[in-house]
Amino acid sequence: YTIGAVEPSYGAWADRLHPEDRVRTEAVVRSALTGDGTYRHEYRIVRPDGTILRILGHGSLSYDRARRPIRLIGAMIDVTERHHAAASRSMLIGELQHRVRNLLAVVRSIFARTVEAGGPIEDIALHFKGRLDALARTHVIATRNPGATLDLENLLREELLAAGFGSDPRVLLDGPDVALDSRSAEIIGLALHELITNAIKYGAFKFPAARIEIRWSINLRYGSEPHLLFKWMEQGVPMVGVLPGHQGFGSEFIREGLPYRLGAETELVFTGGGARCTISLPLPGNPA
Numbered sequence: 001y002t003i004g005a006v007e008p009s010y011g012a013w014a015d016r017l018h019p020e021d022r023v024r025t026e027a028v029v030r031s032a033l034t035g036d037g038t039y040r041h042e043y044r045i046v047r048p049d050g051t052i053l054r055i056l057g058h059g060s061l062s063y064d065r066a067r068r069p070i071r072l073i074g075a076m077i078d079v080t081e082r083h084h085a086a087a088s089r090s091m092l093i094g095e096l097q098h099r100v101r102n103l104l105a106v107v108r109s110i111f112a113r114t115v116e117a118g119g120p121i122e123d124i125a126l127h128f129k130g131r132l133d134a135l136a137r138t139h140v141i142a143t144r145n146p147g148a149t150l151d152l153e154n155l156l157r158e159e160l161l162a163a164g165f166g167s168d169p170r171v172l173l174d175g176p177d178v179a180l181d182s183r184s185a186e187i188i189g190l191a192l193h194e195l196i197t198n199a200i201k202y203g204a205f206k207f208p209a210a211r212i213e214i215r216w217s218i219n220l221r222y223g224s225e226p227h228l229l230f231k232w233m234e235q236g237v238p239m240v241g242v243l244p245g246h247q248g249f250g251s252e253f254i255r256e257g258l259p260y261r262l263g264a265e266t267e268l269v270f271t272g273g274g275a276r277c278t279i280s281l282p283l284p285g286n287p288a
Contacts (some may be wrong), residue, residue: 010072018044018052025057034071037061042079054083102284106135106186109257113249127249134193137162138186141213149179152188152216152228159192165205166206170287175216178228184281195232195277210236210274219281228281234274254279 017025021043032039040058047053059074109212117235137158138150156173160166180188198204203208214235219229254277258264265280 016047017046018046020044021160032059032061037063037069039074041287042285049112053078058119063136069153079110105134106190108137110190110249113252130197131193132191133162133247134159135191136184138189149181150185152178152230155180156192156214159196163196163200163205165196168205170211172205172213172215174214176218177285178218180215180283181273185201186280188279189259191254191258191279194253195275198250199234200274202270203237210234212274219280226283227282228279230277230281231278232275232277237272237274239272 013077014022014026023101025041025043028039028041036061038058040056042054042056045053056077057074059072061069062071064070073266100123110131111128115125125169131139138155153173153175157166160168165171167235182238199205199212204212212232214230214232216230217236254266254268258266258279258281263282267276269276
């Protein structure tokens with residue numbers, strides 16, 4: 001409004017009330033007339049251009065000697081931004097609670113499966129710490145920009161770097177930009193940690209002449225929803241008796257955990273030459 005465009009009156013004020021708030025707001029004012037003469041109420045108004053504002057109104061009535069109201073003095077405070085900020089804060093708190101519950105569920109599962117795998121307590125502690133560290137790295141990346149996606153190649157490089165193979169020439173990375181939501185990134189990050197750990201203990205990182213090709217693409221053959229097709233291929237690992245002799249946490253996590261948690265299709269085999277792993281993962285919301 002420009003100065004003088006509106007003549008202050010009850011009618012001018014009431015005409016601007018949002019239709020859904022009018023009855024309740026006018027009832028508050030009427031209650032003040034018969035009560036202690038004050039009111040404080042939050043409501044919405046509609047500006048001439050259609051913009052809706054949230055207002056905190058408060059006022060005080062003056063009366064004559066016969067207790068008849070003769071004047072209302074008050075203020076209207078625009079609290080629209082404050083209301084939006086409170087709504088955003090509530091949404092973020094809800095998202096945080098949801099993420100914490102999911103994260104704790106993953107941690108409990110990792111702990112249970114690590115203990116079930118058995119072995120000396122020192123080995124159990126070492127494996128559990130390594131898996132928690134992998135989960136923490138992904139979580140740190142995700143919380144730098146809440147709600148954003150994580151790039152698959154960046155996730156790969158973070159895990160390789162943490163293991164000491166960040167610039168190893170024996171590792172080939174090849175694939176397009178692929179955005180993962182935080183939940184998918186946490187699970188994929190754990191799978192990568194298990195593949196890298198296996199390569200250190202039994203595979204390509206144990207033998208200087210061996211190498212690893214890591215390739216990925218977006219595949220549309222499944223229909224309209226794109227899928228990530230990820231391949232981990234070790235080469236040059238001699239066929240010796242150092243391959244894992246039973247299905248440990250890592251193998252089980254890739255073969256069963258990824259399908260259960262992400263609806264992925266996985267294949268993991270240990271052959272002469274090294275480990276080979278294929279993961280097909282649905283990517284809702286990713287452009288083809």
